[in-house]
Amino acid sequence: MNDQNPYLEVQDLRVRFATEDGEIRAVDGVSFALERGQTLGIVGESGSGKSVTSLAIMGLHNRKKTAMSGSVRLGGRELIGMPEEQLRRLRGQDVAMIFQDSLTALNPFHKIGSQLVESYRIHHPQASKAEARKRGLEMLDRVGIPNPIKRFEQYPHEFSGGMRQRAMIAMSLVNDPNLLIADEPTTALDVTVQAQILDLLEDLQREFHSAVILITHDLGVVSQVADEVLVMYGGRVAEYGTVEQIMRQAQHPYTWGLLASMPSLHGDPDADLLPIKGNPPSLLNVPAGCVFHPRCAYAMLNGGPCDIEVPQLLPLSLSAQPGHTVACHLPERERVRTYEEEIASVGVAL
Amino acid sequence: MLRFLVRRLLTAVLTLVAISMTVFVLFFLGPADPASSMCGSKACTAAQHDRIHKALGLDRPVTEQYTDYMKGIFVGRQIGEGSGAIDCPAPCLGVDFRTSEQVKSVIGRTFPVTASIVFGGAVVYLIFGIATGMFAAVRRGTVFDRFSSGASLVFASTQIFFLGSLLLLILVYTLGWLPGPSYISPFSDPIGWVGGMLLPWITLGLINSAQYSRLSRAQMIETLSEDFVRTARAKGAKIKAVYFRHALRAAITPIVTIAGVDVGAQLGGAAITETTFSLPGMGKTAVKAVTDQNLAVVMAVVLIGALAIVIANVVVDALYAVIDPRVKLGSEAK
Numbered sequence: 075m076n077d078q079n080p081y082l083e084v085q086d087l088r089v090r091f092a093t094e095d096g097e098i099r100a101v102d103g104v105s106f107a108l109e110r111g112q113t114l115g116i117v118g119e120s121g122s123g124k125s126v127t128s129l130a131i132m133g134l135h136n137r138k139k140t141a142m143s144g145s146v147r148l149g150g151r152e153l154i155g156m157p158e159e160q161l162r163r164l165r166g167q168d169v170a171m172i173f174q175d176s177l178t179a180l181n182p183f184h185k186i187g188s189q190l191v192e193s194y195r196i197h198h199p200q201a202s203k204a205e206a207r208k209r210g211l212e213m214l215d216r217v218g219i220p221n222p223i224k225r226f227e228q229y230p231h232e233f234s235g236g237m238r239q240r241a242m243i244a245m246s247l248v249n250d251p252n253l254l255i256a257d258e259p260t261t262a263l264d265v266t267v268q269a270q271i272l273d274l275l276e277d278l279q280r281e282f283h284s285a286v287i288l289i290t291h292d293l294g295v296v297s298q299v300a301d302e303v304l305v306m307y308g309g310r311v312a313e314y315g316t317v318e319q320i321m322r323q324a325q326h327p328y329t330w331g332l333l334a335s336m337p338s339l340h341g342d343p344d345a346d347l348l349p350i351k352g353n354p355p356s357l358l359n360v361p362a363g364c365v366f367h368p369r370c371a372y373a374m375l376n377g378g379p380c381d382i383e384v385p386q387l388l389p390l391s392l393s394a395q396p397g398h399t400v401a402c403h404l405p406e407r408e409r410v411r412t413y414e415e416e417i418a419s420v421g422v423a424l
Numbered sequence: 425m426l427r428f429l430v431r432r433l434l435t436a437v438l439t440l441v442a443i444s445m446t447v448f449v450l451f452f453l454g455p456a457d458p459a460s461s462m463c464g465s466k467a468c469t470a471a472q473h474d475r476i477h478k479a480l481g482l483d484r485p486v487t488e489q490y491t492d493y494m495k496g497i498f499v500g501r502q503i504g505e506g507s508g509a510i511d512c513p514a515p516c517l518g519v520d521f522r523t524s525e526q527v528k529s530v531i532g533r534t535f536p537v538t539a540s541i542v543f544g545g546a547v548v549y550l551i552f553g554i555a556t557g558m559f560a561a562v563r564r565g566t567v568f569d570r571f572s573s574g575a576s577l578v579f580a581s582t583q584i585f586f587l588g589s590l591l592l593l594i595l596v597y598t599l600g601w602l603p604g605p606s607y608i609s610p611f612s613d614p615i616g617w618v619g620g621m622l623l624p625w626i627t628l629g630l631i632n633s634a635q636y637s638r639l640s641r642a643q644m645i646e647t648l649s650e651d652f653v654r655t656a657r658a659k660g661a662k663i664k665a666v667y668f669r670h671a672l673r674a675a676i677t678p679i680v681t682i683a684g685v686d687v688g689a690q691l692g693g694a695a696i697t698e699t700t701f702s703l704p705g706m707g708k709t710a711v712k713a714v715t716d717q718n719l720a721v722v723m724a725v726v727l728i729g730a731l732a733i734v735i736a737n738v739v740v741d742a743l744y745a746v747i748d749p750r751v752k753l754g755s756e757a758k
Contacts, residue, residue: 134657166660173658178651182750183673192669193659229749245659 079150080107081285082131082253087144089123089130098357100126102309103144105387108302110252113279113286115300115317117293117332121354123309124289128255131287132169133161149252167197170246174258176238180230186241187226190214194248213244217274236267240274247278254279255287260295272299293332297321305329308355308365311387315398322418325390325400325409327370330417364403372404372412379403429738436734443730444723445490451719452486458521458717480521493518493723517727518720520713527720530709531728537607537705540617541624541697542690548629549636550683554676556633557640561675562667564645572637580634588627588700595623605701624701628694632686636679643675650674677747681740688736692729 089101101123108114116124129135131146133153146153148168153161173179181189190210195201201209207226214222217240230238239259246254256275260268276299279286290296296303296317303320305313305328313326324330331350352369355361367373367380374380380403387401392410402409459476460468468476477483481492481503495501496516503510503519510519517527556576560569579587595602606620647653648671656670693707706725713721745751 132658134654162660162662164660165658171655171658173651173655175651179655181652181656181670183748184669192661192665196660196662196665231750 079147081110081149082108082287083145083147084127084131085145085147087127087130087146088142089126089135090141091135092139092141093358096358099309099360100357101130102360104304104306104309104311105144106302106304106311106314108253108285108287110285111279111283112301113276113288113299115296115303116287116289116306117291117296117303118306119291119354121308121357122306123357124306125257126309127306128171128257128287128289131255132165132171133158134165163197166193166246166251167249168251169253169255170249170251172239172242172246172254172256172259175262176233176235176242177230177262180238180242180245182230185227185229186214186233187211190226190241190245190248193245197249209248210244213248214241217241217244217247217278218270219244235263236270239263239267239271243271243274243278247282250282251284253285253287255289257289258291259288261290261292268295275299293321293336305332308360309357310365310384311399311401312366313398313400313402314387315400316395319393319395319398323393323398323410324413324417325398325406326366326402327372327404328366330413331369333417364401374403425742428741432734432738432741436731436738439734440727440730444494444727447723447726448486448490448493451722458482458719461717462521517724520721521718522716527724530721531706531724534704534706534709535728536609537703538691538694538698538707540607540610540621541628541694541703541705542687544621544625545628545632545697546683546687546690548625549632552629553633553636554640554679557637557642558644558667558672558675560637561641561644561648569641573641576634576637578634579630580638582631584627584631584696585700587631588624588697591623591627592701595626605703607703607705624697624703627700628697636683639679639682640675643678644671647671647675673747677744680743680747684736684740684743685733688733689729691732691736693725 084107085105087101087104088099091098091100104123104127106114116127118124126135130140130142131148131153133156135142137158142154144154148164151164153164156164180186184192187207187210190213191203191206194206194209195203198206211222211226214225219225219237219240225233225237225241230241233241239262243259254275259275260271263271272295275286275288278284286299288296288300300317303313303315303317304311305320305326307328312328313320313324315323320329321333324333328350335349350369355365355368361368361381363379363381363383364370364373364385367375370380379385383403385401385403387399389396389399390406392406400409404412458480459473459482462476463473481489484492492501496512496514496518498514500514500516501512503512510524512519512526515528517531519526520530556572560572563569592605596604602623603619605623608616608620610617650671652674653666653671656666661670693710694705695707695711697703698705698708699711706728710722710725712718713725
C-alpha cells in the first residue's frame with residue numbers, strides 16, 4: 075500500500091444504467107478521498123446517487139447494464155475494471171457493507187451464527203468451523219449483544235431491530251475490513267437505538283482503525299459522526315468539506331435546504347421547518363445547467379448561468395480554510411451573506 | 425407439532441365425512457339406476473329389475489344406506505340378503521355391482537398403478553422443471569433462457585393424450601427405444617416397473633415441468649433481487665454459494681406448496697394418462713364406474729382422492745415449517 079495516497083480515492087466516478095426508458099446517469103463525476111480512521115458522510119435525498127456510489131465501489135451493480143468510468147483506488151489498487159473474482163475477494167475482506175434494513179438484508183433462512191461463520195470462512199478458508207464460531211461469538215459480544223451463545227443459534231426474525239443491526243455490524247466487521255460502508259444504517263431504527271448504533275460504529279472504527287463511509291439523508295446523523303461531508307444532488311456533488319464547514323458555513327443552496335429542514339435544539343422552537351420545494355430530478359431527464367436550479371430559490375435564470383451551464387466544483391477563494399469546495403454559480407460573497415443572514419439563524423446542532 | 429397434527433387430522437376426518445355425504449346425496453338425486461345398467465343391453469323384465477334393485481339394497485332410505493356404508497368401513501357388513509349375500513369385512517368399501525369384487529381389492533389393484541404414475545412423474549417434472557427454471561433465471565436473457573421459455577410454452581399447451589400418443593408412436597413403435605407402457609409391481613420386478621412406467625413419466629415430465637420451469641424462473645429472479653442476496657454478494661460469497669446457499673431455498677418455498685397440492689390432486693386418479701397408455705389405474709376405473717353407475721367404486725375413489733389432498737396439505741404445511749424458520753405450525757404461532 076502506498077502511504078502517500080489516501081486509502082480510498084475516488085476520481086470522477088460516473089455510473090450509467092441502461093433502462094427501457096433510456097439511460098440513467100446515476101452518478102455523474104464524483105470525486106472524494108478518505109483516510110483510514112476517518113468518516114465520510116455522504117448526504118442526499120433518495121435518487122441523489124449516494125447509494126449507487128457505494129455499490130459501484132463494491133462492484134455490486136449489474137455489470138451488463140451498467141457503464142462505469144473514472145477511478146476508484148483502494149489501498150493503491152484500481153477497482154474499476156478489476157476482474158470479478160479479484161473484486162469478490164476484496165468484498166467482505168477489505169470493504170464491508172452494512173445495509174439499511176437488517177430484516178431483509180440478513181438471510182431469513184439461516185441462523186445468525188451460521189451467517190457470521192460464513193462471512194469469516196469465505197475469506198479464511200483454512201479456518202476450522204470451531205475457530206470461525208469462536209470468532210463469530212467474539213464479534214457478537216463485541217457489538218454488545220447479550221448472551222451471544224444463545225443468540226448465535228437464533229434466526230434474524232428472533233432479534234429486535236437494534237440487535238439485528240448490531241449482528242449485521244458484527245458480520246461486516248468479522249474480517250476486520252479497512253473500509254466500512256454503512257448505507258443508512260440507522261434509518262430503520264428508533265431514535266434511542268439509533269444513537270446507540272452510531273456510538274457503537276464510532277467505537278468500532280477507533281478500534282479497527284478503518285475508514286467509514288456513512289450514507290444518510292439525515293444531516294443530524296452526519297453531524298454526530300462524520301469528519302467530512304459530501305453533499306450529493308442529482309448524481310453530482312453539490313458541496314464537499316469538513317463537517318464544521320458544512321454545518322457552520324454551508325455554501326450551497328441545497329445544503330441550506332437540508333439544514334433548514336432539520337429540527338434544532340437551539341433555534342426558535344416555534345419556527346416552521348422549511349422543506350425544500352419540489353422533487354429530486356428524474357435522472358432520465360436531468361435539467362440543463364445546475365441540476366438543482368428548478369428547486370433553487372436563489373437561481374439566476376433568464377440568461378443567467380444556472381439553467382445553462384453546469385457549475386464546477388471549486389474551492390472557496392475567500393475562506394481561510396482549505397478543503398471546502400462547492401458547485402454553485404452564486405458569487406461567493408453573496409453565498410456567505412445569505413448563509414449568515416438567512417440560514418445560520420435557523421440554528422444547527424453540532 | 426403434535427397438536428398441529430391432531431387438529432389437522434380431525435379436520436381431515438370431518439372433510440371426508442362431508443364429501444362422502446355429498447357423493448351419496450348426489451348419487452340418489454341424480455337419475456342413477458344401477459339395476460338397469462346391470463341388466464345391460466338385454467332389457468330385464470320389471471320383476472327382474474326390482475329383484476336386482478332390492479338385492480343391492482337400493483330400495484332402502486338414503487340415510488340408512490349411508491349409515492350402513494359408514495358402519496361397513498369400521499366393522500364390516502353383509503351386502504344383499506339371503507343366499508346371494510356377500511360378506512364384506514372391515515374396512516368395507518362395498519362391492520362392485522357388476523363383478524361382485526370387493527371395492528377394497530379394486531382399489532388395492534388400481535391405486536399402486538396410479539401412485540406409480542403420479543410419484544414417478546412428479547420426480548421427473550420437479551427435477552427437470554426446477555432445474556431448467558433456475559438455470560434460465562440465472563442466465564436470464566441468454567439463448568438458453570429464450571429456448572427454455574419457448575419450449576415450456578409449447579409443452580404447457582400440449583395435452584397428455586396428444587404428446588403421449590406421439591411419443592408412444594415414435595419411441596415405442598417406430599424406434600423401439602422404450603418398452604410399451606405396462607404396470608409391473610416394483611416389489612416383484614423393480615427394473616420392469618421402471619421400464620413400463622418410463623414413457624408415462626417422460627410424458628408427464630415434459631408437460632408438467634413447463635409450469636414448474638416458469639414458476640421457478642420467476643421465483644428465482646425475484647429472489648435474486650432480494651436484499652439478502654445482495655448482502656451475500658457484499659460478503660464476498662462465490663456466485664455458486666449465492667445461488668445455492670442463499671437464493672435457492674427462498675425461491676423453492678412456494679414451489680413446494682404447489683407441488684404438494686398438485687401431487688395430492690393427481691393421486692385421485694390420472695384418468696387421461698392411464699387411458700392414453702392403457703394402464704389399469706384408479707382414474708380409468710373411476711371413469712368406467714361412473715358410466716356404470718357403480719356407486720361403491722365411485723365413492724371409494726372420491727374418498728381416496730380427497731384423503732390424498734388432505735394428506736398432501738398437511739405434508740406441505742409441515743415441510744413449509746421445516747424450510748422456512750419463520751413459519752410456525754398451528755398453536756406454536758404467536
